[in-house]
Every structure is written in structure tokens, then in C-alpha cells.
Amino acid sequence: MTDSRTPDADDDGPERPPRYDQVIRWAEYIEEHPPEVWGPQQNAVVNGQLESAQAVDVSAEEKVQIREFADEVLRAERDDDEDGENEE
Numbered sequence: 001m002t003d004s005r006t007p008d009a010d011d012d013g014p015e016r017p018p019r020y021d022q023v024i025r026w027a028e029y030i031e032e033h034p035p036e037v038w039g040p041q042q043n044a045v046v047n048g049q050l051e052s053a054q055a056v057d058v059s060a061e062e063k064v065q066i067r068e069f070a071d072e073v074l075r076a077e078r079d080d081d082e083d084g085e086n087e088e
Helices: 019-032 035-055 060-087
Strands: none
Touching: 019 035
16 A cells, blocks of 8 residues: 655656645635535545445454554654643
């Protein structure tokens, strides 16, 4: 699976804008359109991602490892946020 970075010069794959540019476009889109327009579109994307994730054959042990990793990431982010508040 490829990431969202622009391919290297020696890569024959299609040129894709970095994810940041896509996020900016989406932010502009939702500012210009009411939630009634972009809400169902966003729901479709999220639902598709959930369906894809559910279709992956993952063992119970792998699910535990994924959950532990996610908990560690969230804990680190929370700690970083608390450290930033204490510095102000």
C-alpha cells in the first residue's frame, strides 16, 4: 500500500498531490457548502472505510495488538497536549 507522498522521480506511478493539499481542498469545500451536501459524502467515505476494515481477516490476537498500539498513540497525544497546556 502506498502512502500519500508524491512518488519519487524514478517511480512510474501517477503523480498525486500530497495529502495536505487534499485536506485543504476538503476544508475549503465544507466551508463553501452546507452540511446537507458534504455530510452524506463524508458518511459514505467513512462507511466505506469501516466496511473495508471489517472485511479484513484479523485474528483476535492481532486486534489486541492494534488496540494496544492505538491506546499508546492516544496516550502519547494526550500527554503532549497536557505538556503544551502546562507550558503556557
